[in-house]
């Protein structure tokens with residue numbers, strides 16, 4: 001997909017993949033719309049300050065920045081639309097009764113990407129429910145994610161749950177503040193020796209990771225009261241998920257969960273190398289010392305499309321020279337993509353047609 005024409009991590013989407021991407025987006029947004037999520041469409045870039053500080057524990061790390069000659073302020077290209085939706089909910093839609101349900105789709109860009117996942121220009125499609133991060137809200141968001149992906153034909157779905165702020169919740173000052181970042185890193189890397197060196201009490205959390213029910217049982221044994229309410233919440237969320245979706249729980253997974261709070265999840269599809277989406281609960285900073293809870297998810301269209309073959313989706317009917325405009329119109333009204341020959345030597349093959357009109361009848365090529 002990458003070519004010498006474009007920088008590493010950037011790509012063009014060509015036919016039929018660009019149409020497949022548009023169709024995927026439409027299906028996901030339509031499913032979300034059915035649950036009351038209405039579209040917002042923020043700009044590609046805005047004040048860096050706003051992108052970096054709107055979400056608690058968020059940042060505009062790896063954003064492309066530049067000085068705006070008009071305002072003389074630093075702007076950044078968004079790396080994530082969630083912070084922009086947070087800004088809209090906190091300001092222009094502050095008067096709107098809660099919860100507010102919003103959806104979005106658009107390009108995001110990063111200056112740097114890990115070597116294993118070099119994509120730097122991607123498309124996000126997602127929803128945010130602002131005004132609650134309660135179990136009922138999280139349940140709805142996960143349900144919409146699953147339904148939207150299934151309605152878009154994504155197969156072999158699995159959800160990996162995580163508890164992003166678990167370390168802070170369980171810590172109780174046992175680990176000094178200057179060691180916390182390292183502990184998080186070691187937990188995320190599943191480095192048993194590293195974790196033992198800092199805080200052996202956290203070791204069971206790494207060992208618990210795996211199949212959802214088994215991991216829950218193990219955590220319930222070890223977790224104590226603090227964990228109990230979170231695990232109850234997770235259990236209720238998991239109950240909303242259809243049986244054909246595989247569920248796992250990795251309580252120390254932090255990668256990609258920069259600002260998520262008590263609950264997070266990654267989505268995978270069969271054939272996808274990377275996560276196809278991510279979501280969870282988080283906190284919007286309102287600016288006057290107040291905060292607001294929210295929960296949402298973002299899907300990565302490119303990862304979804306890379307996991308499947310769009311070329312089979314093409315159905316095109318070749319109309320030989322002399323086909324009347326009325327006949328062509330009638331066929332299009334039936335739903336055909338009908339491609340007209342413009343010259344005598346044009347062929348169904350050249351027009352990538354799967355069907356042709358032969359004596360007025362549709363036949364397979």
Ligand SMILES: N[C@@H](Cc1c[nH]c[nH+]1)C(=O)O
Nearest residue numbers: 082278279280296297298
């Ligand atoms: N925007 C986040 C996922 C998310 C949406 N809402 C909450 N979390 C991401 O792309 O990783």
